[in-house]
Amino acid sequence: MHICVYGVILIIILFVSLLIFVYKLRRNRKIEVNGKSVFITGCDRGFGYHIAKQLSTLGFQVFAGCLDINGVGAKELANFSKSVHPVQIDVTKEQDVSDALKFVEDTIQDKGLWAVINNAGVASYVECEWCPLDVYQRMIDVNLTGVIRVTKAFLPLVRKTQGRVVTVASLAGRNGLPGFSAYTATKFGIIGFSECLRREMKKFNVKVITIEPSMYKTNITNENVIIAQNKELWEKCPDEIKNAYGEHYFNDFLVKIKENILDLTANKDIAQVIDAIEDAICCQYPDTKYVPGFRTSFESFIYSLLPVSIQDLTVSLVMKYVSKPCQMTTLNKNK
Numbered sequence: 001m002h003i004c005v006y007g008v009i010l011i012i013i014l015f016v017s018l019l020i021f022v023y024k025l026r027r028n029r030k031i032e033v034n035g036k037s038v039f040i041t042g043c044d045r046g047f048g049y050h051i052a053k054q055l056s057t058l059g060f061q062v063f064a065g066c067l068d069i070n071g072v073g074a075k076e077l078a079n080f081s082k083s084v085h086p087v088q089i090d091v092t093k094e095q096d097v098s099d100a101l102k103f104v105e106d107t108i109q110d111k112g113l114w115a116v117i118n119n120a121g122v123a124s125y126v127e128c129e130w131c132p133l134d135v136y137q138r139m140i141d142v143n144l145t146g147v148i149r150v151t152k153a154f155l156p157l158v159r160k161t162q163g164r165v166v167t168v169a170s171l172a173g174r175n176g177l178p179g180f181s182a183y184t185a186t187k188f189g190i191i192g193f194s195e196c197l198r199r200e201m202k203k204f205n206v207k208v209i210t211i212e213p214s215m216y217k218t219n220i221t222n223e224n225v226i227i228a229q230n231k232e233l234w235e236k237c238p239d240e241i242k243n244a245y246g247e248h249y250f251n252d253f254l255v256k257i258k259e260n261i262l263d264l265t266a267n268k269d270i271a272q273v274i275d276a277i278e279d280a281i282c283c284q285y286p287d288t289k290y291v292p293g294f295r296t297s298f299e300s301f302i303y304s305l306l307p308v309s310i311q312d313l314t315v316s317l318v319m320k321y322v323s324k325p326c327q328m329t330t331l332n333k334n335k
């Protein structure tokens with residue numbers, strides 16, 4: 001009996017080891033770069049800027065979409081290598097997207113594009129009740145409609161090479177945290193969009209991949225920008241809402257942003273994200289979703305297995321014990 005149980009355990013261990021071995025073997029197989037071309041949005045700074053440089057170093061011809069073609073980022077990229085071509089693109093503007101597409105088509109002729117990387121994005125960390133609709137709208141225009149617009153425009157070129165559509169989503173596109181409703185709505189949106197597109201594109205052998213990072217230190221997580229935006233929106237907020245939450249709650253919220261959320265959780269090692277994007281572009285058999293950083297990836301996997309009520313409890317406990325407590329004046333009054 002015992003021998004039988006040990007035998008089964010041994011077979012399971014051997015089988016899992018074999019699976020891991022085959023997975024690693026496949027992951028190590030890279031495509032041949034051979035001057036393949038990629039188009040990236042949001043290269044003025046942050047992840048986009050670094051991935052443009054990294055892919056150019058690997059031998060790709062890089063079309064680096066920049067919001068400001070005359071800005072510092074675009075100029076630095078132009079000087080970095082002859083294989084980097086900065087291209088003006090605001091992903092919310094139809095004309096910019098078709099001009100960028102034309103520039104890419106004219107440059108690559110009939111060769112096709114290996115990958116489009118949807119990286120451009122904006123964020124806010126504002127509670128729903130003092131976040132006006134125009135902030136939601138702007139976020140949707142850039143992070144969701146912008147991704148769909150760029151993807152639709154460049155897909156015919158990507159189909160030609162049986163290449164890749166890589167979209168930088170976020171872990172916020174899996175888990176909703178207080179303060180992230182506008183950002184999270186758009187990131188859930190692009191993860192959903194990518195999932196449908198992945199299944200549609202299978203027949204063309206085009207791989208659709210999402211990168212889902214946690215928080216990293218870039219301009220998007222700049223606490224001064226976030227705090228300034230909150231103060232401005234709070235000032236404009238109706239009195240009924242200000243009274244319901246109270247100045248004390250709002251001030252605690254700002255402290256929580258600065259000391260406990262951005263300082264504690266934002267990771268400085270953005271190479272983890274850049275390497276995940278490189279993997280998605282260069283591996284012959286890339287993953288469908290990347291959560292950069294082993295620890296985050298593991299925690300996120302465990303979290304996703306929990307029932308929603310336990311997920312809610314976890315978030316409240318984290319907000320309560322990792323962050324300084326925020327108190328609402330109305331709740332205090334009601335005590």
Ligand SMILES: NC(=O)c1ccc[n+]([C@@H]2O[C@H](COP(=O)([O-])OP(=O)(O)OC[C@H]3O[C@@H](n4cnc5c(N)ncnc54)[C@H](OP(=O)(O)O)[C@@H]3O)[C@@H](O)[C@H]2O)c1
Pocket residue numbers: 041042043044045046047048066067068089090091092118119120121122123142146168169170171212213214215216217218219220221
């Ligand atoms: N950093 C994080 O913690 C984190 C985590 C998860 C996901 N992400 C995602 O990663 C992507 C890159 O963000 P990042 O962290 O590198 O932030 P970032 O440094 O602010 O870079 C964002 C880039 O997008 C550009 N951009 C903004 N609006 C645009 C528009 N309408 N059209 C074209 N480009 C536009 C920005 O230009 P300007 O600088 O000129 O505004 C900038 O170059 C975003 O999609 C973001 O949501 C970031």
